[in-house]
Amino acid sequence: MKSLSIRNLSKTYFDPYAGKHVTAVQAVSLDVPEGEFVCVVGPSGCGKTTILNMIAGFIPLSGGEIVVDGRSVSGPGPDRGVVFQSHALFPWKTVLENVAFGPKMRGVPLADREAIAREYLALAGLAHAADRYPNELSGGMQQRVGVARALANQPAVLLMDEPFASVDAQTRMTLQEELTRIWQERRPTIIFITHDVPEAVFLANRVVVLSKGRVLKEIDIDLPRPRVWDALIEDERFKTLSAQVLQLVRSA
Amino acid sequence: MTAPAVTGASPRPSAALKRLTGAVTFLLPLVVLVIVWEAAVRITQVHPGVFPGVGAVMKAGAESIRDGSLWMHVGASMGRVMLGTVLAILVGVPLGVLMGVSPAVSTFLTPLFRFFSVLAGIAWIPIATLWFGYGFGAIIFVIFNAVFFVVAYNTLLGVSGIPITLRNAAASLGAGPWTMLREVLLPGALPNIVTGIRTGLGFAWRGLIAAEMIATNVGLGYMLFLARDFYRTELIVFGMVVIGILWLLIDRLILAPLERRTIERWGLVRS
Amino acid sequence: MIAAENPFARVWGAYLRLIARFPSVGQIVPFLPLIALWALVVELGVFPRAFFPGPVDVVQSFITLTWKGILPAYLEDSVVRLLVGAAVGIAVGIPLGLLVGLSSKAHKALWPILLFFQAIGDIAWLPLLIIWFGFGLQTMTFVIVYTVLFPVVLNTVLGVRSIPLELHRAGRSLGAPPWRIVTEIVVPGALPNIITGLRNGLGYGWRALIAAEMIVGTSGIGFLMFDSRRAGSVVEILLGMIVLGLLWYAVDALILAPLERATGQRWGLVAR
Ligand SMILES: Nc1ncnc2c1ncn2[C@@H]1O[C@H](COP(=O)(O)OP(=O)(O)OP(=O)(O)O)[C@@H](O)[C@H]1O
Numbered sequence: 078m079k080s081l082s083i084r085n086l087s088k089t090y091f092d093p094y095a096g097k098h099v100t101a102v103q104a105v106s107l108d109v110p111e112g113e114f115v116c117v118v119g120p121s122g123c124g125k126t127t128i129l130n131m132i133a134g135f136i137p138l139s140g141g142e143i144v145v146d147g148r149s150v151s152g153p154g155p156d157r158g159v160v161f162q163s164h165a166l167f168p169w170k171t172v173l174e175n176v177a178f179g180p181k182m183r184g185v186p187l188a189d190r191e192a193i194a195r196e197y198l199a200l201a202g203l204a205h206a207a208d209r210y211p212n213e214l215s216g217g218m219q220q221r222v223g224v225a226r227a228l229a230n231q232p233a234v235l236l237m238d239e240p241f242a243s244v245d246a247q248t249r250m251t252l253q254e255e256l257t258r259i260w261q262e263r264r265p266t267i268i269f270i271t272h273d274v275p276e277a278v279f280l281a282n283r284v285v286v287l288s289k290g291r292v293l294k295e296i297d298i299d300l301p302r303p304r305v306w307d308a309l310i311e312d313e314r315f316k317t318l319s320a321q322v323l324q325l326v327r328s329a
Numbered sequence: 330m331t332a333p334a335v336t337g338a339s340p341r342p343s344a345a346l347k348r349l350t351g352a353v354t355f356l357l358p359l360v361v362l363v364i365v366w367e368a369a370v371r372i373t374q375v376h377p378g379v380f381p382g383v384g385a386v387m388k389a390g391a392e393s394i395r396d397g398s399l400w401m402h403v404g405a406s407m408g409r410v411m412l413g414t415v416l417a418i419l420v421g422v423p424l425g426v427l428m429g430v431s432p433a434v435s436t437f438l439t440p441l442f443r444f445f446s447v448l449a450g451i452a453w454i455p456i457a458t459l460w461f462g463y464g465f466g467a468i469i470f471v472i473f474n475a476v477f478f479v480v481a482y483n484t485l486l487g488v489s490g491i492p493i494t495l496r497n498a499a500a501s502l503g504a505g506p507w508t509m510l511r512e513v514l515l516p517g518a519l520p521n522i523v524t525g526i527r528t529g530l531g532f533a534w535r536g537l538i539a540a541e542m543i544a545t546n547v548g549l550g551y552m553l554f555l556a557r558d559f560y561r562t563e564l565i566v567f568g569m570v571v572i573g574i575l576w577l578l579i580d581r582l583i584l585a586p587l588e589r590r591t592i593e594r595w596g597l598v599r600s
Numbered sequence: 601m602i603a604a605e606n607p608f609a610r611v612w613g614a615y616l617r618l619i620a621r622f623p624s625v626g627q628i629v630p631f632l633p634l635i636a637l638w639a640l641v642v643e644l645g646v647f648p649r650a651f652f653p654g655p656v657d658v659v660q661s662f663i664t665l666t667w668k669g670i671l672p673a674y675l676e677d678s679v680v681r682l683l684v685g686a687a688v689g690i691a692v693g694i695p696l697g698l699l700v701g702l703s704s705k706a707h708k709a710l711w712p713i714l715l716f717f718q719a720i721g722d723i724a725w726l727p728l729l730i731i732w733f734g735f736g737l738q739t740m741t742f743v744i745v746y747t748v749l750f751p752v753v754l755n756t757v758l759g760v761r762s763i764p765l766e767l768h769r770a771g772r773s774l775g776a777p778p779w780r781i782v783t784e785i786v787v788p789g790a791l792p793n794i795i796t797g798l799r800n801g802l803g804y805g806w807r808a809l810i811a812a813e814m815i816v817g818t819s820g821i822g823f824l825m826f827d828s829r830r831a832g833s834v835v836e837i838l839l840g841m842i843v844l845g846l847l848w849y850a851v852d853a854l855i856l857a858p859l860e861r862a863t864g865q866r867w868g869l870v871a872r
């Protein structure tokens with residue numbers, strides 16, 4: 078059962094400048110069944126990154142529990158793949174070596190892991206760029222490699238923190254369409270963080286609106302798939318859902 | 330006793346306190362090192378002529394302070410470094426700017442200056458002592474050329490690295506040659522100039538110590554070498570500590586902050 | 601452009617095209633006028649010839665010393681010392697730098713000590729080393745290792761600490777155990793800085809070697825120069841200086857530049 082379940086999660090930071098503790102995340106509970114695509118939206122500073130970092134195991138919890146695949150989480154691990162906003166590709170490895178990194182750590186022999194890496198590069202539409210270095214790619218390509226690298230490790234959950242925030246608008250739409258395609262092909266469990274409401278509605282099965290460290294509301298997105306911008310941009314359902322989410326975020 | 334609630338006063342530790350704790354955490358390992366050193370000397374019972382204890386070194390230091398010889402040597406060394414460096418900057422920066430202004434001249438001269446900045450410093454000691462004789466002139470020459478070539482080379486790189494669009498922009502805003510120099514060329518090359526001074530001084534400091542060992546009868550290098558003739562290791566170690574502290578003061582309190590400030594201020598590197 | 605009519609501009613343009621195709625030409629040609637000027641000053645007899653010999657004299661002494669086998673033997677001595685120093689400096693410096701860069705405890709304890717010993721500087725150790733080891737190879741080796749070590753350590757630390765947190769996190773969430781993080785992320789991430797440290801270390805180390813050879817040596821290029829100074833032979837000093845300059849070019853072209861091209865520049869971590 079490759080699901081994710083968050084119970085009563087909370088996080089307080091010590092703010093050395095104010096000299097007191099601040100609560101960034103408060104009693105958040107969330108269930109993500111296997112194969113679901115959840116987007117988390119909310120205004121800046123509402124705790125999105127903090128939640129994701131706790132799920133990834135990068136920072137300790139102040140309270141609550143995170144259960145992935147039936148096991149309680151402490152520390153980072155290959156069961157939770159992460160796609161970073163700043164791509165975080167290893168500059169000294171080629172694209173292929175980057176994608177093969179996870180399997181390499183699992184001890185997969187060279188030929189096999191290269192085959193795996195090529196498969197996921199092809200999935201991300203980057204078969205031709207295998208031997209390049211990350212700094213020789215465009216921003217959009219770098220993010221695709223980041224997605225391929227995380228997926229190649231076959232994680233139970235894929236965690237994405239505003240991965241498309243720093244690419245241009247056209248490229249972002251392409252990346253969003255590709256991500257929904259990949260999701261449909263492979264059905265990974267995804268938690269995707271963004272502050273871009275149309276992006277969240279476009280991608281998700283369910284949008285979770287966060288406000289001041291708490292879950293404000295969860296909204297199911299029952300738009301049909303495959304989703305493409307050309308069709309959805311004029312779609313009434315899409316418009317009403319986006320407006321609804323946007324209103325929640327702005328009131329948050 | 331309960332701590333009073335934070336009211337108007339800032340709850341942050343004051344800047345002075347922070348600096349103090351910073352200094353303490355910096356000095357603590359060095360204090361530990363001194364203790365370890367003393368313990369090692371006592372345990373191994375090493376001959377003081379081979380490796381002196383802390384007490385002997387402090388006594389030698391106190392003595393050299395009392396009889397004024399320390400100040401004489403430090404004064405001589407610092408005076409030489411300052412004179413040589415100031416001369417080198419006064420000549421090197423204008424020359425570097427002049428050479429860097431014209432792309433043709435800088436293309437041609439860069440390899441020459443690179444060659445001489447590779448040689449800067451110690452390699453000049455033999456010929457300097459032949460040309461100027463043992464003593465002040467030779468040492469000043471070694472320091473001068475250690476700093477001069479590196480500074481001139483870096484200034485040249487800095488000026489020729491200023492984007493031509495920036496110079497065109499200034500010119501189209503009506504900047505004459507003098508304004509151009511003051512407002513565009515010097516500020517633009519300043520980070521390079523400061524880096525050049527820091528590197529050059531590093532070479533000069535070593536060149537100074539080496540030259541003083543070879544070619545003079547006053548200065549820190551000479552003090553060390555003279556102490557060696559009498560197997561006075563405690564005086565040697567004291568001299569080494571003085572040299573280390575002096576360079577730390579020069580580098581960390583003057584050069585490094587200067588470099589950081591100029592580089593950061595113009596946002597040439599991040600953070 | 602009017603300038604194109606000017607014959608000087610045309611020659612200059614041709615020169616620029618030439619050095620664009622053969623960059624090494626651009627590194628050599630500028631020396632020709634300098635050497636000509638040098639020869640001219642010597643021919644005019646501005647300074648006594650023994651005091652200020654010309655290029656021809658230097659070439660002659662180069663041929664003589666090479667023929668006698670002195671120059672090649674001394675050059676070999678210096679180069680071997682430099683390489684041994686570099687090898688030991690790297691072998692000790694990189695692990696030490698990794699430790700200090702990765703562990704904040706080690707950093708707190710060792711960083712001030714490293715800075716202090718670096719500040720003392722290689723050459724100031726010579727008197728003490730002579731007492732310990734006498735005039736000879738051990739003293740010189742110590743000085744070289746010492747000089748190369750500190751820039752390598754300090755730059756390795758900087759490099760390790762400049763690796764973005766994200767890359768550590770990426771590695772760990774892809775399943776890398778701690779020691780693989782070191783080999784796969786920390787070492788390659790710090791490599792451009794390590795090479796910078798090596799460049800600085802060799803730059804300083806090579807000066808220290810010359811000083812050590814002058815003060816305690818019995819062979820090597822520094823010894824050659826200082827021995828010539830005792831004999832009052834300026835021409836051999838000049839020869840020594842030129843050889844030293846060329847030696848650095850060789851180290852740069854054969855070792856440092858290829859390393860830099862293959863690492864940081866290739867990965868886009870440092871500007872070309
Ligand atoms: N290391 C930290 N120390 C102290 N406070 C922190 C730290 N990290 C985050 N915070 C605080 O926790 C709160 C939530 O931050 P978080 O980064 O999770 O927000 P976010 O929703 O991701 O915002 P954004 O959309 O701007 O990325 C903020 O108020 C922030 O100031």
Ligand SMILES: [Mg+2]
Nearest residue numbers: 125126127238
């Ligand atoms: Mg965030």
